[in-house]
Amino acid sequence: MHYQITPIGVISTPYHEKFAIPRQPNLVPEAIGRITLDKSFTDLDCVRGLDGFSHIWLEFIFHETLAQGWKPTVRPPRLGGNERVGVFASRSTFRPNGLGLSVVTYHGAEMVNGRVQLTVAGMDLLDKTPIVDIKPYIAYVDSQPQARSGYAQERPETDFSIEFSEQAQNKLKALQLAESPYGISDYTRFISEVLKQDPRPSYQKNRSPEREYGVNLAGLNVCWQVDDATKAITVTKIESSKIEDSKIEDRSAPS
Amino acid sequence: MHYQITPIGVISTPYHEKFAIPRQPNLVPEAIGRITLDKSFTDLDCVRGLDGFSHIWLEFIFHETLAQGWKPTVRPPRLGGNERVGVFASRSTFRPNGLGLSVVTYHGAEMVNGRVQLTVAGMDLLDKTPIVDIKPYIAYVDSQPQARSGYAQERPETDFSIEFSEQAQNKLKALQLAESPYGISDYTRFISEVLKQDPRPSYQKNRSPEREYGVNLAGLNVCWQVDDATKAITVTKIESSKIEDSKIEDRSAPS
Numbered sequence: 381m382h383y384q385i386t387p388i389g390v391i392s393t394p395y396h397e398k399f400a401i402p403r404q405p406n407l408v409p410e411a412i413g414r415i416t417l418d419k420s421f422t423d424l425d426c427v428r429g430l431d432g433f434s435h436i437w438l439e440f441i442f443h444e445t446l447a448q449g450w451k452p453t454v455r456p457p458r459l460g461g462n463e464r465v466g467v468f469a470s471r472s473t474f475r476p477n478g479l480g481l482s483v484v485t486y487h488g489a490e491m492v493n494g495r496v497q498l499t500v501a502g503m504d505l506l507d508k509t510p511i512v513d514i515k516p517y518i519a520y521v522d523s524q525p526q527a528r529s530g531y532a533q534e535r536p537e538t539d540f541s542i543e544f545s546e547q548a549q550n551k552l553k554a555l556q557l558a559e560s561p562y563g564i565s566d567y568t569r570f571i572s573e574v575l576k577q578d579p580r581p582s583y584q585k586n587r588s589p590e591r592e593y594g595v596n597l598a599g600l601n602v603c604w605q606v607d608d609a610t611k612a613i614t615v616t617k618i619e620s621s622k623i624e625d626s627k628i629e630d631r632s633a634p635s
Numbered sequence: 636m637h638y639q640i641t642p643i644g645v646i647s648t649p650y651h652e653k654f655a656i657p658r659q660p661n662l663v664p665e666a667i668g669r670i671t672l673d674k675s676f677t678d679l680d681c682v683r684g685l686d687g688f689s690h691i692w693l694e695f696i697f698h699e700t701l702a703q704g705w706k707p708t709v710r711p712p713r714l715g716g717n718e719r720v721g722v723f724a725s726r727s728t729f730r731p732n733g734l735g736l737s738v739v740t741y742h743g744a745e746m747v748n749g750r751v752q753l754t755v756a757g758m759d760l761l762d763k764t765p766i767v768d769i770k771p772y773i774a775y776v777d778s779q780p781q782a783r784s785g786y787a788q789e790r791p792e793t794d795f796s797i798e799f800s801e802q803a804q805n806k807l808k809a810l811q812l813a814e815s816p817y818g819i820s821d822y823t824r825f826i827s828e829v830l831k832q833d834p835r836p837s838y839q840k841n842r843s844p845e846r847e848y849g850v851n852l853a854g855l856n857v858c859w860q861v862d863d864a865t866k867a868i869t870v871t872k873i874e875s876s877k878i879e880d881s882k883i884e885d886r887s888a889p890s
Contacts, residue, residue, distance in 0.1 A: 381765065383696055385638040385732050388723075404776045420731070426707040429720030432785025436723075439694070439734055441638055452681040465684030468643075468691075468769040476675070477640050479694055479768045481736070483777060510636065513734045514723040519782040520790040521659045524738060527774040530687025535775040 387441065387510035389417040391500075394562045394570070394598035396507050398444060400579040403457060403536075404471075405482040406502040407577055410570040412563030413484070413503045415511055417496040424496055427489045427514075435517035438503065440480045441510045442473040450474045458531050461582035469530070480505070483517055499563065538576040540606070544568070544615045551600075551618040562598045571597060575604055575613050596621055642696065642765035644672040646755075649817045649825070649853030651762050653699060655834040658712060658791075659726075660737040661757040662832055665825040667818030668739070668758045670766055672751040679751060682744045682769075690772035693758065695735045696765045697728040705729045713786050716837035724785070735760070738772055754818065793831040795861070799823070799870045806855075806873040817853045826852060830859055830868050851876055 393413040395401045402408045415438075417426070430436065453464040454472040467475050487499040498514070544552065555567045564570045574597060584591075589607035596602070603617040648668040650656045657663045670693075672681070685691065708719040709727040722730050742754040753769070799807065810822045819825045829852060839846075844862035851857070858872040 381642060383640040383642075383701075383733070383765075383767075385640050385734075387636060387638075388731050404773070406776065421707065423707075425721055427721040427723050428708060429785060430724035432783065433724070434781075434783035435779050437736060439736070446638075452676065452678075453683060466680055466682040468682050469685035469688070469771055471770055471773070475768065476643050477767050478638070479640075481692065481694070481768075481770060483779060510638075512638075512732050513730065513736075515726055515736060516724055516785060516787070517779060517782050518659070518726065518787045519780055519784045520787070521661065522738060523778045523780045523782065524690050524772060525774055525778045525780050526689075527772050527778065528687065528689035529774045530684060530771060532771070532773045532775070 385441075385512050387418065387512055388421065388514070389415050389511045391415045391438070391440070391503065391505055391507075391509050391511055393503060393505050393507045393509070394564065395505065396596045396599075398506060400574055400577075400595040400597065401506060402504045402574065402577050405484050405504045407504070408570065408573040409485070409502045410564060410566060410573050411502060413500045413505065414563070415498040415500065415514070416492070417498070419495065421496055424489055424491065427496065427498065430486065430516060431488060433486055433516040435483050436486045436500065437513075437515040437517055437522075438480075438482050438484055438500070438505070438511055439513040439515070440482070440505060441512060442475075442478045442480050443508075443510055444506055445473045446478040448474060450476050456531065457582055458536070465531070479512070480509075483522075536577070538578065540576050540578060540611050540613045542572045542575060542613050542615065545617065548615045548618045555600075560598070564598055567598070567600075571600075571602055571615065571618075575602075575615070578606070580606065592616060640696075640767050642673065642767055643676065643769070644670050644766045646670045646693070646695070646758065646760055646762075646764050646766055648758060648760050648762045648764070649819065650760065651851045651854075653761060655829055655832075655850040655852065656761060657759045657829065657832050660739050660759045662759070663825065663828040664740070664757045665819060665821060665828050666757060667742075668755045668760065669818070670753040670755065670769070671747070672753070674750065676751055679744055679746065682751065682753065685741065685771060686743060688741055688771040690738050691741045691755065692768075692770040692772055692777075693735075693737050693739055693755070693760070693766055694768040694770070695737070695760060696767060697730075697733045697735050698763075698765055699761055700728045701733040703729060705731050711786065712837055713791070720786070734767070735764075738777075791832070793833065795831050795833060795866050795868045797827045797830060797868050797870065800872065803870045803873045810855075815853070819853055822853070822855075826855075826857055826870065826873075830857075830870070833861070835861065847871060
């Protein structure tokens with residue numbers, strides 16, 4: 381027996397590549413996402429009453445890793461990337477049916493170019509992720525604060541300090557003056573929140589502090605270095621990238 | 636773009652019909668469910684480490700209502716069955732893609748007849764519901780106790796008193812001596828928890844206290860009456876049903 385799933389919409393996010401996406405939702409509250417519902421959902425009726433909820437569930441497809449299939453066991457980053465746990469004891473992207481689940485904060489819905497568009501924040505989703513369901517977060521049901529959570533009992537510590545080079549500071553100052561196509565109100569805070577998660581793969585930690593990492597975030601090429609001894613992250617360089625332009629086009633004419 | 640979803644397993648529960656299934660998980664903690672994983676998941680490796688978690692997410696298919704499709708708005712029972720909200724502002728079973736989501740308590744996994752079998756409690760799922768994913772509940776991510784939850788802010792009040800007729804009491808005494816094929820340790824508590832949810836449809840409330848309702852629960856035909864004036868539920872009759880026998884066969888030879 382099989383079931384066919386059709387996305388109800390697609391989300392645009394500032395995360396254009398897998399590297400540096402926060403590993404759980406709500407770790408980067410400054411990140412804004414916009415869900416454009418499919419044309420099957422013609423008006424705001426389908427989200428009537430959702431404005432009474434501060435949080436919503438997104439069920440989505442890990443579309444970029446789906447083709448790679450799944451394995452019975454995975455190595456979660458929380459265990460240093462060495463220890464294996466069962467795929468059903470993990471939130472790994474490599475899983476049967478490729479279904480993802482994230483709670484995000486909800487900022488309302490509006491009609492944009494004839495489509496229902498929902499604004500959310502704190503999501504950990506790649507840009508253009510297909511959304512397959514949206515449900516309201518019901519605290520008395522979904523919130524189990526006393527739950528034992530195995531190897532993920534505590535929120536990861538993010539005690540890195542962040543410094544920005546002079547070039548990076550100047551670039552950020554220029555950005556604050558222009559309206560962000562990503563809805564980000566403060567790029568400095570956004571980049572800091574992302575990098576404080578220390579997105580380096582476990583096997584690359586404790587390498588030379590000269591080593592430079594780079595990622596595209598919200599249409600910016602961001603480069604940084606990490607000094608593990610002093611717990612200091614330095615953003616060395618920020619430059620605009622081409623993705624920013626195409627992104628702006630995408631939003632004005634959703635397909 | 637479509638995606639094909641293949642169930643990873645199936646759950647057996649004491650709920651053999653939709654009527655009287657609790658409307659959210661964990662309202663009836665006495666209900667025990669057993670998930671038998673598909674033969675693609677050959678050994679306990681796929682749930683390795685899950686025993687560190689007290690709760691798990693079940694993603695499932697609303698298989699019994701799938702054929703009926705969905706509508707942009709629904710009438711949740713919490714609003715008396717009169718007021719409409721958007722399908723994405725509800726946890727209605729009638730929704731695009733027919734995907735369900737429930738957090739349940741996790742009681743461990745074992746090999747049974749060559750299959751991985753997980754025991755859970757408090758689920759709100761119909762017997763034989765196809766499960767499409769299992770994920771650990773991670774409290775620091777999934778628990779948002781301060782979330783505003785619209786029309787479902789408070790747990791429903793269940794202030795009905797429950798009485799059992801002499802016939803019902805005698806039947807329950809007999810049951811307590813035999814081992815339950817449903818893993819229920821206390822049928823009296825189980826039936827009380829289910830009926831205290833007041834499963835009557837909204838439009839049937841405040842009818843004559845003589846009116847009798849009946850449902851099959853855990854292989855028992857349970858009949859009851861409700862006196863809305865005194866908030867009293869009386870279980871009038873409990874009888875074994877044929878479902879119980881076929882159920883026992885199912886469990887000894889999972890297909």
